Amino acid sequence: MTYADTTHDVRDPELPGRLLATERDALIPLLRSRPEEDFALATLACPGWTVRDVLAHCSAALTRVVEGRFEKGVFSPEANDRDIAERADWTNARVLDELERGMTEAGAAIARSGGPLDAVAFGEWVHAGDVRDVLGAPGAYGGEGLGFALTLLARLTRHKRRQPLHADLDDLDDPLRLGDASGELTPARYIGDAPTLVRLYSGRPVPDGVAYELAGAKAEDLNIYG
Incomplete structure (x- = not known):
């Protein structure tokens, strides 16, 4: 990826x-x-x-x-x-x-x-x-463009000054940092896969049985379209 x-x-x-x-x-x-x-x-x-x-x-x-x-x-x-x-x-x-x-x-x-x-x-x-x-096709909220999309999402959430979030993703070696970058706010923490994180930030339903951890924020707080 x-x-x-x-x-x-x-x-x-x-x-x-x-x-x-x-x-x-x-x-x-x-x-x-x-x-x-x-x-x-x-x-x-x-x-x-x-x-x-x-x-x-x-x-x-x-x-x-x-x-x-x-x-x-x-x-x-x-x-x-x-x-x-x-x-x-x-x-x-x-x-x-x-x-x-x-x-x-x-x-x-x-x-x-x-x-x-x-x-x-x-x-x-x-x-x-x-x-x-x-x-039911593979690659929903993922696929070859996922890295590009996450980079855009990080920039969009910074510019919107959303709550900072530190994401440890199964799909990336390095942590992903989203939201306000001023250091003035305590970041939330996410652990899970990248497509699920995209679902949360875009207000899409997360399929039953998909496990992730989110601390310091509610799922609905992440939705950039909400």
Whole structure:
């Protein structure tokens, strides 16, 4: 797995694009191989949305990034629902075509943004995990892009000044440090695997039987979307 660099706060402008491209190369062939009925499956992480809805939302968001269309409320729940509705008569193949283009082209636009759009790349990767989770495919909230995603997550939580957290991950040799880096707050402590940590930070359900330890914080405190 790619090493997660959380030792400093210098932004790598190419990192979001690498995350998107890595996930594209794994996700798009998987989706093109699935039967049509899989796209109608309900998602666990996004109540009321099907797999197709999640993909349509993701492709629309990336297209907006590529085209620089950021009108007021662009990523609100209402705007997300409109984007999905606008693609209601598209074939699944057309949605995947738009998603593939977005995952290919959005990295350059995110790099030029100076940082504000980095969260879009992380969110797209999380949604890819939502889809993999429903389909029972390997790599949900993990896979080849995990190291890139953890680096982005560490930066996002620092900039949001979230509660500091020291994570000892089964998937990494070195500890991961997230949240506020001022040293003014006592960090929480997490022991477990990285995909579960991603689930906690993104407000996704943790499967029954998955063991982890969290001290100094509640699971719901970590959710960056809550």
